[in-house]
Every structure is written in C-alpha cells, then in structure tokens.
Amino acid sequence: MTDNNLIRITGLWKSQTKAGETMLSGAVSATSRLLILPNNKKERESDPDYIAFLTPAEKREGQEAKRAGGL
DSSP states (O other): OOGGGOOOOOOOEEEEOTTSOEEEEEESSSSEEEEEEEOTTOOSTTSOSEEEEEEEOOOOTTHHHHHHHTO
16 A cells, blocks of 8 residues: 555544543544544454544634634
C-alpha cells in the first residue's frame, strides 16, 4: 500500500480518560468527533483491542454566537 491509496479522515490526539487510560480523539466534521477507547470488556483473544465511537462535537464557548452572527 502506498500513500496514494490512503484517504485521510482526521488527525487524532492522545489524552487520558478519567480512569487514566489512553484514548485517541479527533474531529471528523464540525458536528462530530471520532473517539477511540481501549476495549475494557475484552473476553476473547478475537475481541478487538480498541473500539471507535462517533460522538457529537463539543460546543465551544462563543461558537453559537459566531454562527448566529453569520446568518
């Protein structure tokens, strides 16, 4: 596989959960984020090590005001 075959979805940033586990997250669009967490319920070797979730993007202070002003 070469770089020409790859389609970039997003960049991911490493941080920690409240339980101290490593997680990765990044914006997929203006309204959603990709969140990758360790699979803490892994029971068999064939179960995935990580699970990817799509979550609503966090609203930042002032974000709604900027959008409303641009309409």
